[in-house]
Amino acid sequence: MEGLVDTLMNTTPTSPEDLRARLLDLLTAEGTLTSDRVETAMREVPRHEFVPAASLEEAYADQAVITKRGSDGAALSCASMPSVVAMMLQQLDVRPGQRILEIGAGTGYNAALLAHLTGKEGQVTTVDIDPEVTAAAEKALEATGYGCVHVTTRGGVLGDSEHAPYDRLILTVGAWDLPPAWWDQLAVGGRLVVPLRWRGQTRSVAFVREADSLRSDDVELCGFVPMVGQDGEHDGAIDEGGHVTLYWDTDQPIDPAALREALNQPRAETWSGVTVGPYDSFDGVWLRLTAAEPDTCRIAADATAVETGLCTPAIPVRSPALAEGDSLAYFAVRRLKQEVDGRRSELGAYGHGPAGQQLADRLCDQIRAWDTDRAAQPVITAHRAHTPDDRLPSGRIIDKTSTRLVVAFR
Structure with a gap:
């Protein structure tokens, strides 16, 4: 495997298609990209069209591309590392025909991948609080043939009730809490993938929506630009x-x-x-x-x-x-x-x-x-803020504004 990775790294493709193929071959060889459906989507959606200010080499490197900075130089919006994109899409497990809500429009690239995965019978809605971000994302989606994605400008904590309920909900910004709108707009049995922050660290948590709670089935290390308006x-x-x-x-x-x-x-x-x-x-x-x-x-x-x-x-x-x-x-x-x-x-x-x-x-x-057991993952359950202690499972309770998390290694 190491020899294969070295060979791929030492090739020098120049066209966008060849560069994209090399990147995805590397992610596959490293074991990061394991879903055939996600791989197909990433091979067909042209990432460089969503980051026009980046060079082709930057667009098809496994690195984040900053697309907007604040006056202090802090990143306000970016295209996530392709390896992280792949990891989170695999956590989300999109099926054809599903309705999907994305919080954090970014460049529009992730929404295009979601549209590819859910197909013509599905529906993707992406929201972002920054009108410059949504305008650029909408333009790129139209130009690349994914104008079917519904793009709207609003605070991510509000979600988008117009197209709810959703089968899948994904965040491409860091969240400290899980506001009520996300609970209300995600169907029971649906999946929520969120870069969730607690105790100073961020993990991409894949939750399954149950009747009165969310329960994790995968937890992965990640890092994201934080969502505006969550100050916990x-x-x-x-x-x-x-x-x-x-x-x-x-x-x-x-x-x-x-x-x-x-x-x-x-x-x-x-x-x-x-x-x-x-x-x-x-x-x-x-x-x-x-x-x-x-x-x-x-x-x-x-x-x-x-x-x-x-x-x-x-x-x-x-x-x-x-x-x-x-x-x-x-x-x-x-x-x-x-x-x-x-x-x-x-x-x-x-x-x-x-x-x-x-x-x-x-x-x-x-x-x-x-x-x-270095590979062990905790079970993380999320409950609405009013849930009493005696209705929570055993584990470490972490109280947030709208949510009570319970983290436990079984």
């Missing part, structure tokens, strides 16, 4: 220089002011005994933490914090942490010196504050739990 995540610096920031959810009693002196206190450390190679993913540790520890949040350290040793998370810009009162611990990694080639590292945690050692120990407990 807070952030605050925990050092005087503003070099280290915590991100936490509105249901968590985290106070950055109480942590202002924590990093100045002696550092405790715990090492789990769990090791990883240079290409091993360890993002599942964070997912484990969200199901076990109510104080799980995200920590981000800038270059100054890392260079001075003030704070050195495993991934400086985004690592899980536990914050409790005036103490915290965060996920860390160290290279094993005894490895001759230096290619294995050990996972652990650094703690600060009066309870820093205990928090570091608890974080390492979840590293070890993850190590027992």
Whole structure:
């Protein structure tokens, strides 16, 4: 398989068709693209027509293409990585003749793929809050023969009741909550695929709509531009220089002011005994933490914090942490010196504050739990906000504005 990938990477096609074929051959060879129907759609829909400002090489690389930025340079709209597009369409499992709602029109490319998958007997509606985005998407859809897609400008939290109920609902923007309109417009038995954010990390969750809840059957790592208008995540610096920031959810009693002196206190450390190679993913540790520890949040350290040793998370810009009162611990990694080639590292945690050692120990407990089955996925159920505790399944409850999530490893 590695030889096949190398061969594909070393070819030099120049036409859009050849570039598209090479990309999809690579995604298939890597095991990312597994659905014949999704593969056919991606081979027939010309991605470069939806990102005209990008070069052909950029259009057919496995990378996101930013199509609109804010005044601060932040991405406001983009075409997602083709591998992520494929993954989410496979989660959605579109069938011919279905009615589909897409939240986040983007370039229109994903809506075109959805229209291809549902066919002439189906209906695709895509909505976006930005009129510039919807105008460009509608133009590209018309130009590529997918003018059947209904494009409308409105806040994504409202959905589109005009064409409901939907058999499938997909978001191509990051969501912190699941507003009532999505529940009301998705038919029982339908599927919702959403890049859902909780405890500082985002996962593409494929939910099946049940009578009074949503239940996951697939959870994958992803990252998306956040939806406008969902403000359930807070952030605050925990050092005087503003070099280290915590991100936490509105249901968590985290106070950055109480942590202002924590990093100045002696550092405790715990090492789990769990090791990883240079290409091993360890993002599942964070997912484990969200199901076990109510104080799980995200920590981000800038270059100054890392260079001075003030704070050195495993991934400086985004690592899980536990914050409790005036103490915290965060996920860390160290290279094993005894490895001759230096290619294995050990996972652990650094703690600060009066309870820093205990928090570091608890974080390492979840590293070890993850190590027992690194591929394990939690079951995530979503319930409307008014659902009482005694009607929820067992697991870690995470309260949002419109939704109560329960995350559990069975």
